[in-house]
Amino acid sequence: MRADRLVSLVLLLRQRGRLTADTLARELEVSTRTVLRDIEALSAAGVPVYAERGRHGGFALLPGFRTELTGLNHDEALALLTAGSGRGEQVFGLGPALASAMRKVVDALPESHQATAGDAARRFLVEPETDLLSRRAVTDEVSDATMFEIRRAVLAGRKLRIHYAATGQSPQWRTVDPIGLVTVRDRGYLLATRSGADRTYRLSRVLAAEELPEAAQRPDRVDLDRVWRERCAEFLSAGHIAVLVRVDPKRREDLLSSAVAVRTAEVDADGRLRLEVTFQDLRHAEWALWQLGTDAEALTPEALRTALRDRAAAMAARYADTQETVAPPRPGMPLHAVSDRATRSGSTAAQAGNNARSTKNH
Numbered sequence: 001m002r003a004d005r006l007v008s009l010v011l012l013l014r015q016r017g018r019l020t021a022d023t024l025a026r027e028l029e030v031s032t033r034t035v036l037r038d039i040e041a042l043s044a045a046g047v048p049v050y051a052e053r054g055r056h057g058g059f060a061l062l063p064g065f066r067t068e069l070t071g072l073n074h075d076e077a078l079a080l081l082t083a084g085s086g087r088g089e090q091v092f093g094l095g096p097a098l099a100s101a102m103r104k105v106v107d108a109l110p111e112s113h114q115a116t117a118g119d120a121a122r123r124f125l126v127e128p129e130t131d132l133l134s135r136r137a138v139t140d141e142v143s144d145a146t147m148f149e150i151r152r153a154v155l156a157g158r159k160l161r162i163h164y165a166a167t168g169q170s171p172q173w174r175t176v177d178p179i180g181l182v183t184v185r186d187r188g189y190l191l192a193t194r195s196g197a198d199r200t201y202r203l204s205r206v207l208a209a210e211e212l213p214e215a216a217q218r219p220d221r222v223d224l225d226r227v228w229r230e231r232c233a234e235f236l237s238a239g240h241i242a243v244l245v246r247v248d249p250k251r252r253e254d255l256l257s258s259a260v261a262v263r264t265a266e267v268d269a270d271g272r273l274r275l276e277v278t279f280q281d282l283r284h285a286e287w288a289l290w291q292l293g294t295d296a297e298a299l300t301p302e303a304l305r306t307a308l309r310d311r312a313a314a315m316a317a318r319y320a321d322t323q324e325t326v327a328p329p330r331p332g333m334p335l336h337a338v339s340d341r342a343t344r345s346g347s348t349a350a351q352a353g354n355n356a357r358s359t360k361n362h
């Protein structure tokens with residue numbers, strides 16, 4: 001690990017020039033004291049690193065120095081492959097490895113291309129922390145130590161002991177045979193088997209993990225994409241209700257935030273979205289659709305339409321007027337029209353009073 005850190009330190013100084021000990025410590029995720037010891041080790045090994053004192057001082061390499069120590073280790077290669085398919089810097093605890101790997105990649109480029117590559121990279125921003133509505137992305141939090149044990153067991157093919165907090169249950173230790181890791185919309189999952197039965201564990205609910213020496217009971221080769229599709233199909237069919245909804249595009253995220261999953265999505269001719277989504281049960285679906293008001297319409301099942309219609313009727317009855325009142329005049333309405341409407345309303349009220357008195361007399 002120290003050898004990798006020393007290489008990263010040299011590459012940082014090559015690519016950025018003079019850097020302070022605090023900056024190097026922050027980049028390498030170590031203490032300032034560790035950086036100073038690494039600088040001494042590099043100097044002793046013949047690397048021409050020197051210190052510049054003063055307000056704008058720091059550490060730098062002699063001009064023209066170049067290293068060929070650009071080979072990728074296992075974790076760095078894995079990080080690059082993962083980064084190619086999504087937000088790899090936040091996936092499976094590979095962030096530091098990815099940063100180190102990218103420094104090596106940049107250093108391996110011809111000098112004439114290094115500045116161009118740096119400028120180009122600054123033109124792209126992938127998955128920032130917030131969207132245009134200032135909503136922060138919700139990401140799973142897994143400790144580095146826990147993620148390291150899980151990742152190591154998955155790659156080594158060994159049994160894994162996890163302390164897992166299932167929804168609505170107290171945390172329990174369980175031993176599983178890990179198959180692979182999946183990340184979907186910033187949520188990570190461990191695919192595994194337990195006593196031969198398929199199991200899918202949310203990584204954010206794994207409180208601790210321990211790789212065991214025993215070999216995992218699993219096939220030598222795996223089509224993880226196929227396994228994930230099968231697990232999704234099984235999950236969606238496990239007691240959930242499927243609902244076909246037409247929704248205003250601007251309320252799409254509101255709908256998806258409350259749904260369990262989305263099965264299909266298409267756009268109707270009028271621009272509205274037609275989505276097939278799943279909910280936990282009929283009551284969950286009724287609650288979710290009611291929140292969207294007239295921006296969404298449940299097309300199926302009929303039981304959900306009936307439930308929403310009954311709820312709307314009950315709400316209308318609760319707020320129904322018991323007396324006819326005069327609506328406020330519209331802007332620009334002629335005065336005689338306002339007077340006529342008030343007269344008609346008063347006549348109606350008087351007639352109702354006469355009818356009530358007549359009934360009482362009889």
